[in-house]
Amino acid sequence: MYEYYYKTQDYGTCLTECDGEGEEAILPADKNILIVGDGVFKGHKELVHVELPDTIRDIGGFVFDGCENLKKIKLPSNLKDFWQYAMTRCGIEEIEIPGSVEQIVSFVFNQCNQLTTVRLNEGTQKIFAWAFKDCVNLTDVYLPETMKEISDKAFEGCPNVVLHKINADSNV
Incomplete structure (x- = not known):
């Protein structure tokens, strides 16, 4: 079980750290958390399942770094930004990214x-270089019609990746 610590600023509430351990981390929806701060769950190898409330707009750097058993994460429907290395070296197998994440x-x-x-929803427009660097088992990336730019190095180190264009009317 985790205990969470917050800091409130003019812009809103930031989850700054957590104590404890457990396979499941469900952040409270009643705290109006806007940002999950850098490294909050870093190295929690026991973590398997995470649920983030829809109030969260930003996931900081290295938040899930080394969470090698993390298999399931519910991302906020209004998420705007993942910071660099937010999900690095975690055990996630599949992820659906809301269209509110434009890049x-x-x-x-x-x-x-x-x-x-990886499933990207309508609204996502750009994938930067090395966004999925060395995801050696990545095979399927589903791209929305709103996708405008993908760096030629976005999937460097992903030898078997296949990009699938989907349209807004399909369920692929």
């Missing part, structure tokens, strides 16, 4: 060796 910046999913499938 996937460099190294967000760096060395996510278990990652096989």
Whole structure:
């Protein structure tokens, strides 16, 4: 079980750290958390499942770094930004990214060796260089019609990745 610590600023509330351990981390929806601060869950190898409330707009750097058993994460529907290395070296196998995330910046999913499938929703427009660097098992990336730019280095170190264009009317 985790105990959470917050800091409130003019812009809103930031989750700054957590104590404890457990397979599941469900952040409270009643705290109006806007940002998950850098490294909050870093190295929590026991973590398997995370649920983030829809109030969260930003996931900081290295938040899930080294969470090698993290298999399931519910991202906020209004998420705007992942910071660099937010999900690096975690055990996520599949992820659906809400369309409110307009761009996937460099190294967000760096060395996510278990990652096989990524679904980007309508609204996402750009994938930067090395966003999915060395995700060696990544095979399927589903791209929305809103995608405008993908760096030629976005999937460096992903030898078997296949990009699938989806349209807003399909369920692929």
